[in-house]
Amino acid sequence: MTTGTTHFAVISVVAALAAPALHSAAHAEDLVGMAEGPNVVIHYAKGAEKWAELALELFPGANKNALDTLGMTTNRTVTIHLYATRQGYRRATGTTQLDTLGVAYPDRNQIVIDCSEADLYGNNSFKVTLKHEMIHVAFGRLTARTGRRVPLWFNEGVACRAMGRLTLGDPKLLVRAANTDSLLPLAELAYRFPRTKVERELAYQQGESTVRFLLDEYGAESIKRIVDRMDRGFTFDEALAEVIGARDFEVRWARYVRRKYPLLAMIWNFFSIFTALALFVIFAYAVYRVRRRRTRRRWEQEEQQDDDSDLYY
Numbered sequence: 001m002t003t004g005t006t007h008f009a010v011i012s013v014v015a016a017l018a019a020p021a022l023h024s025a026a027h028a029e030d031l032v033g034m035a036e037g038p039n040v041v042i043h044y045a046k047g048a049e050k051w052a053e054l055a056l057e058l059f060p061g062a063n064k065n066a067l068d069t070l071g072m073t074t075n076r077t078v079t080i081h082l083y084a085t086r087q088g089y090r091r092a093t094g095t096t097q098l099d100t101l102g103v104a105y106p107d108r109n110q111i112v113i114d115c116s117e118a119d120l121y122g123n124n125s126f127k128v129t130l131k132h133e134m135i136h137v138a139f140g141r142l143t144a145r146t147g148r149r150v151p152l153w154f155n156e157g158v159a160c161r162a163m164g165r166l167t168l169g170d171p172k173l174l175v176r177a178a179n180t181d182s183l184l185p186l187a188e189l190a191y192r193f194p195r196t197k198v199e200r201e202l203a204y205q206q207g208e209s210t211v212r213f214l215l216d217e218y219g220a221e222s223i224k225r226i227v228d229r230m231d232r233g234f235t236f237d238e239a240l241a242e243v244i245g246a247r248d249f250e251v252r253w254a255r256y257v258r259r260k261y262p263l264l265a266m267i268w269n270f271f272s273i274f275t276a277l278a279l280f281v282i283f284a285y286a287v288y289r290v291r292r293r294r295t296r297r298r299w300e301q302e303e304q305q306d307d308d309s310d311l312y313y
């Protein structure tokens with residue numbers, strides 16, 4: 001992951017959907033210590049001791065936040081693996097995605113976190129990652145219980161909301177996409193996110209935005225209501241349609257995103273390259289007209305002077 005603008009690129013993968021299996025057995029030697037708390041077992045690598053301590057302290061809050069967000073009460077033990085180096089983390093997860101700080105394996109109530117990134121960005125970054133991954137674990141429980149899954153854009157959207165703010169890359173990406181008709185179709189984000197950096201960031205921003213829209217327009221209980229409907233046997237799409245009272249969620253959300261940033265949209269449209277080209281053409285034509293008018297006026301004056309001279313001669 002790059003530093004700077006993607007400071008908190010807490011981008012994770014729902015492993016059951018997008019990441020290969022955890023090679024925990026092959027690299028068990030990397031994890032040298034263990035810590036236990038209520039509903040959590042932490043295995044950590046050498047060098048990650050202080051993060052294990054922090055994870056133990058933060059876990060109850062992160063777990064409660066995830067369960068409260070989804071309106072769930074089940075309390076199964078979560079296993080957390082903490083790696084002190086990028087290499088250890090990547091070996092364990094097999095992830096090739098450079099921008100991930102953590103991976104959730106919801107089908108086995110497991111989270112893996114790269115603490116070398118937390119070393120760089122501090123305790124809050126670690127807390128945010130843990131909260132994010134715990135949402136994935138909670139959705140995993142929902143799927144295990146109902147046999148129904150939620151689309152990835154929704155899963156990531158709720159997880160990003162749980163982080164408390166949108167910090168994934170250039171915040172203008174979404175505005176620009178909404179106002180240039182280049183939003184990624186949600187159906188394409190149901191099972192996997194794009195691999196390229198910009199599209200990937202846009203996918204996360206879209207997910208976060210859909211959830212923001214849902215909560216703003218249809219009430220703070222919307223996520224819980226969807227979960228509740230799914231518990232009663234609805235698919236995600238059916239549950240969503242019932243909660244918003246309509247079947248065109250994506251159309252409504254796109255409209256909301258466009259409406260939300262009208263000024264920025266105008267500025268963007270104004271300065272888009274095509275507008276700039278059009279303005280240049282108009283400007284060039286105006287300059288041409290002014291020059292032509294001046295030239296003509298000069299000719300006319302010269303003619304007038306000629307006339308005048310005729311008159312006075």
Ligand SMILES: [Zn+2]
Binds near residue numbers: 012013014136159
């Ligand atoms: Zn995630």
